[in-house]
Amino acid sequence: MASNATEPMNANDQDEISEAKERVLDAAEILFMRQGYTAITLRDIARELNMKQASLYYHFPKGKEQLYMEMSQRFFLRNRRGLDEAIATAAPTVSAQLYAVAEWFAGQPLVSLASMMHTDMPALQPETADHLSRMAYDALFVPLRTIFIDGAARGETRPVNPDVLAGSFLAIMDGIQFGRKSPHRPSRAQMLDEIISVLLDGLRDRTQPTGPPGISRSPSA
Amino acid sequence: MASNATEPMNANDQDEISEAKERVLDAAEILFMRQGYTAITLRDIARELNMKQASLYYHFPKGKEQLYMEMSQRFFLRNRRGLDEAIATAAPTVSAQLYAVAEWFAGQPLVSLASMMHTDMPALQPETADHLSRMAYDALFVPLRTIFIDGAARGETRPVNPDVLAGSFLAIMDGIQFGRKSPHRPSRAQMLDEIISVLLDGLRDRTQPTGPPGISRSPSA
DNA sequence: GCCAACCTACCAAACAGTAGGTAAGTAAGC
DNA sequence: GCTTACTTACCTACTGTTTGGTAGGTTGGC
Numbered sequence: 001m002a003s004n005a006t007e008p009m010n011a012n013d014q015d016e017i018s019e020a021k022e023r024v025l026d027a028a029e030i031l032f033m034r035q036g037y038t039a040i041t042l043r044d045i046a047r048e049l050n051m052k053q054a055s056l057y058y059h060f061p062k063g064k065e066q067l068y069m070e071m072s073q074r075f076f077l078r079n080r081r082g083l084d085e086a087i088a089t090a091a092p093t094v095s096a097q098l099y100a101v102a103e104w105f106a107g108q109p110l111v112s113l114a115s116m117m118h119t120d121m122p123a124l125q126p127e128t129a130d131h132l133s134r135m136a137y138d139a140l141f142v143p144l145r146t147i148f149i150d151g152a153a154r155g156e157t158r159p160v161n162p163d164v165l166a167g168s169f170l171a172i173m174d175g176i177q178f179g180r181k182s183p184h185r186p187s188r189a190q191m192l193d194e195i196i197s198v199l200l201d202g203l204r205d206r207t208q209p210t211g212p213p214g215i216s217r218s219p220s221a
Numbered sequence: 222m223a224s225n226a227t228e229p230m231n232a233n234d235q236d237e238i239s240e241a242k243e244r245v246l247d248a249a250e251i252l253f254m255r256q257g258y259t260a261i262t263l264r265d266i267a268r269e270l271n272m273k274q275a276s277l278y279y280h281f282p283k284g285k286e287q288l289y290m291e292m293s294q295r296f297f298l299r300n301r302r303g304l305d306e307a308i309a310t311a312a313p314t315v316s317a318q319l320y321a322v323a324e325w326f327a328g329q330p331l332v333s334l335a336s337m338m339h340t341d342m343p344a345l346q347p348e349t350a351d352h353l354s355r356m357a358y359d360a361l362f363v364p365l366r367t368i369f370i371d372g373a374a375r376g377e378t379r380p381v382n383p384d385v386l387a388g389s390f391l392a393i394m395d396g397i398q399f400g401r402k403s404p405h406r407p408s409r410a411q412m413l414d415e416i417i418s419v420l421l422d423g424l425r426d427r428t429q430p431t432g433p434p435g436i437s438r439s440p441s442a
Numbered sequence: 443g444c445c446a447a448c449c450t451a452c453c454a455a456a457c458a459g460t461a462g463g464t465a466a467g468t469a470a471g472c
Numbered sequence: 473g474c475t476t477a478c479t480t481a482c483c484t485a486c487t488g489t490t491t492g493g494t495a496g497g498t499t500g501g502c
Contacts, residue, residue, distance in 0.1 A: 020447065036340040039259040041491065055448050057493075064492065094424070114335035114396050119257040151424075158426040160419055164412050171396030172389045175335050191385050198381055202423030203315070203372075205379045241481065263458065275459080276482050284459065 033111035
């Protein structure tokens with residue numbers, strides 16, 4: 001039934017991937033993810049591949065939105081698999097799993113998720129946007145969420161809303177390329193060490209004899 | 222020399238603001254900030270104002286880029302002033318000042334800074350992009366940075382890189398609208414409480430008799 | 443000889459930007 | 473109080489370019 005899978009071989013009628021189509025998706029991913037759906041034209045993508053814009057319609061007959069959609073789908077599935085494996089492989093502590101997640105993202109040509117959700121979605125058809133939002137949630141949000149839920153179940157961490165934690169950590173991962181300006185900028189590994197350390201142990205100096213207790217919020221109740 | 226300033230009165234040749242131009246900037250800010258430079262057309266902005274696209278060239282003769290530039294400038298200056306005042310008014314603790322910052326952002330129609338830096342900048346002329354990046358740094362990054370620097374100087378917090386902290390907190394503020402999907406989503410105030418609490422005191426459960434010490438990173442050190 | 447993977451050559455719509463006009467208001471001179 | 477000169481804040485009508493998309497070839501490998 002199944003011969004060795006190396007050559008073209010489109011025996012199954014199931015949707016396969018075709019090396020040429022994959023190359024198009026690769027280029028589209030780099031460009032779309034860096035500058036967004038509206039900013040990148042089909043001609044930009046074609047130029048990157050040394051082909052003509054009309055040729056893209058061979059692989060994606062329904063046009064730009066289909067290309068963006070399939071590229072996003074591939075992106076999210078890849079991240080879902082990568083994150084799940086990174087977390088499963090890591091030691092069962094919040095710290096180790098967050099490192100694993102961060103290292104996965106570091107190895108990926110990550111991208112502004114904020115940009116995507118924010119700028120690209122309104123330009124797409126509502127159904128497409130909805131579907132992609134759900135995939136983004138399942139692929140990126142859910143794995144992080146479970147790290148914090150499991151950590152709390154283990155008694156390792158106190159019970160803070162896992163959605164808030166997942167969202168915050170994702171936002172930090174997403175925006176880690178911000179601090180471009182600062183002159184003495186630490187390496188990414190150092191930044192990660194500090195971020196995860198603060199996340200787990202807090203910013204407060206505990207070597208001091210402890211300041212006045214209970215001044216957590218400003219005035220008025 | 223200076224009469225009462227109510228009527229038109231363009232005695233000075235200094236650049237003034239003209240109520241009509243301000244209305245254009247208001248509309249442009251809402252649209253540009255929500256969907257980005259390339260996704261919003263001049264016709265979109267004009268439609269929002271019930272006027273024709275060509276009329277925008279009366280206020281911004283150099284076109285779309287000038288409009289975006291002046292709008293961004295106004296946005297950053299307003300945030301710079303707002304943040305400085307919020308911090309100066311708050312009690313001199315990291316906690317109180319972070320709350321003040323968060324409340325300032327909450328009162329603003331905030332926007333994806335990530336989107337802006339990521340998607341819009343490449344579409345602008347390099348000089349414009351450079352100028353805006355510097356303004357963003359001065360307006361948003363610097364005030365947050367000083368909170369952490371002062372906190373450490375007071376001995377309130379331990380010495381973590383203030384740039385990393387400022388970047389992370391900004392990223393969280395920026396991406397706080399992410400968790401749209403989750404069914405039982407807490408209010409913004411609750412989210413803030415939890416985020417700042419974790420930031421200061423850490424996520425680790427300290428009521429426990431303390432787990433095995435010194436397992437901060439996974440294997441192979 | 444057939445099919446995957448391109449190509450050339452178009453099209454209509456939408457885009458930023460230009461040119462010139464116009465209605466309403468203001469301020470000054472007499 | 474009426475004309476003259478100028479300004480503000482738009483308008484209509486247009487241009488050249490770029491966009492996503494369509495139709496119908498062409499080519500090389502199995």
